[in-house]
Amino acid sequence: KRITFSGIQPTGIPHLGNYLGAIKNWVSLQNNKSESELILYSIVDLHALTIPKDAKMLQKSKIETTIILLACGINPKKCLIFEQSKVSAHSELSWVLNCITPIGWLSRMTQWKTKIQEQKNIHSIEDINMSTGLDLGLFAYPVLQAADILLYKSTHVPVGDDQVQHLELTRNIAEKFNKLYKKSVFPLPQTILVPAKRILSLKDPSKKMSKSSPFEFSRISLTDSPEEISQKINRAITDSQKGISYSPDTRPGISNLITIYSNFTGLTTEQVVNKYKDNDNKMFKDSVTEIVVTHLQPIQKEIEKLKKEEGYIKDVLKDGANKANEIAEKNLKEVYAVIGLCN
Numbered sequence: 157k158r159i160t161f162s163g164i165q166p167t168g169i170p171h172l173g174n175y176l177g178a179i180k181n182w183v184s185l186q187n188n189k190s191e192s193e194l195i196l197y198s199i200v201d202l203h204a205l206t207i208p209k210d211a212k213m214l215q216k217s218k219i220e221t222t223i224i225l226l227a228c229g230i231n232p233k234k235c236l237i238f239e240q241s242k243v244s245a246h247s248e249l250s251w252v253l254n255c256i257t258p259i260g261w262l263s264r265m266t267q268w269k270t271k272i273q274e275q276k277n278i279h280s281i282e283d284i285n286m287s288t289g290l291d292l293g294l295f296a297y298p299v300l301q302a303a304d305i306l307l308y309k310s311t312h313v314p315v316g317d318d319q320v321q322h323l324e325l326t327r328n329i330a331e332k333f334n335k336l337y338k339k340s341v342f343p344l345p346q347t348i349l350v351p352a353k354r355i356l357s358l359k360d361p362s363k364k365m366s367k368s369s370p371f372e373f374s375r376i377s378l379t380d381s382p383e384e385i386s387q388k389i390n391r392a393i394t395d396s397q398k399g400i401s402y403s404p405d406t407r408p409g410i411s412n413l414i415t416i417y418s419n420f421t422g423l424t425t426e427q428v429v430n431k432y433k434d435n436d437n438k439m440f441k442d443s444v445t446e447i448v449v450t451h452l453q454p455i456q457k458e459i460e461k462l463k464k465e466e467g468y469i470k471d472v473l474k475d476g477a478n479k480a481n482e483i484a485e486k487n488l489k490e491v492y493a494v495i496g497l498c499n
């Protein structure tokens with residue numbers, strides 16, 4: 157049976173990277189799913205604690221993120237949407253997996269290094285090591301992520317490029333568990349990547365677009381007004397080369413805008429280049445702005461509508477958590493039996 161799991165952190169308003177790299181694909185997976193397939197999308201609030209924020213802000217972000225998922229087309233009749241912290245088995249399985257995950261595996265992950273670099277404003281990633289003020293939660297985050305996925309015996313995980321390494325780790329942990337206890341409890345989940353697997357920061361195209369970057373101008377949030385979108389795209393770092401061409405290595409800024417255009421319109425990057433090759437950067441940026449504004453308009457309209465229906469949003473999350481708990485508890489029981497924790 158195909159079981160799909162993915163998550164989003166309530167760490168701020170989702171941006172174009174989250175949308176094109178994840179949410180848009182979540183919607184199409186949901187709309188094309190077979191009768192028997194189970195799809196779970198989680199608001200991973202326990203993960204959000206690794207970037208400490210005000211408690212009220214976190215609560216607000218959870219509702220906002222849920223509203224945005226629904227406005228983008230996630231349908232609670234076709235999949236489960238729930239808060240991670242409302243299914244305690246995530247934390248319980250995480251501990252079990254912590255006990256079989258070598259620190260060496262985690263120290264090779266790159267995401268905690270990037271995040272610490274931003275948090276502490278450290279210039280070079282080479283200067284980062286495990287004593288650079290690292291909290292255990294940020295370091296162990298990928299184990300909780302493995303627990304999120306394996307708890308439901310997921311077979312498919314749609315994510316962006318930044319999560320590929322964590323998915324590899326999840327498979328290694330699952331394999332180690334199955335071997336250690338001589339029982340194939342967990343399937344090895346497949347990574348599903350989309351073409352927009354890495355949307356880059358508008359301020360620094362060597363980095364990915366991110367919710368937690370302190371630079372507002374580095375990202376386009378799904379709730380940005382047409383004026384904000386236009387300003388941000390106009391300020392996006394490109395280069396001084398003439399004309400439009402797609403070359404992510406040598407022209408990351410302009411290539412990022414081509415990727416965004418391509419993913420909204422369904423045109424290939426070559427088709428976009430052909431259409432705009434004689435334009436200057438400013439003209440192309442205006443066309444990208446128009447496409448982004450046009451595509452976000454219906455989503456933003458829906459967001460405004462859903463903002464007035466907080467009761468419904470809470471019911472969706474509650475119902476999702478109830479159903480997720482049923483599956484999670486059954487699977488955790490099986491794990492506990494295998495490792496000797498049942499009565």
Ligand code: AQP
Pocket residue numbers: 162163164165166167168173174175176177178207314315316317318319352353354355356364365366367368369
């Ligand atoms: N820039 C991106 N391009 C493509 N996909 C992306 N994703 C995130 N950024 C990009 C994908 O979005 C999903 C949800 O991400 P997340 O909220 O769980 O956490 P993240 O990957 O750490 O994303 P952010 O926006 O950078 O959040 P912060 O700054 O809070 O850490 C994932 O599938 C991710 O791959």
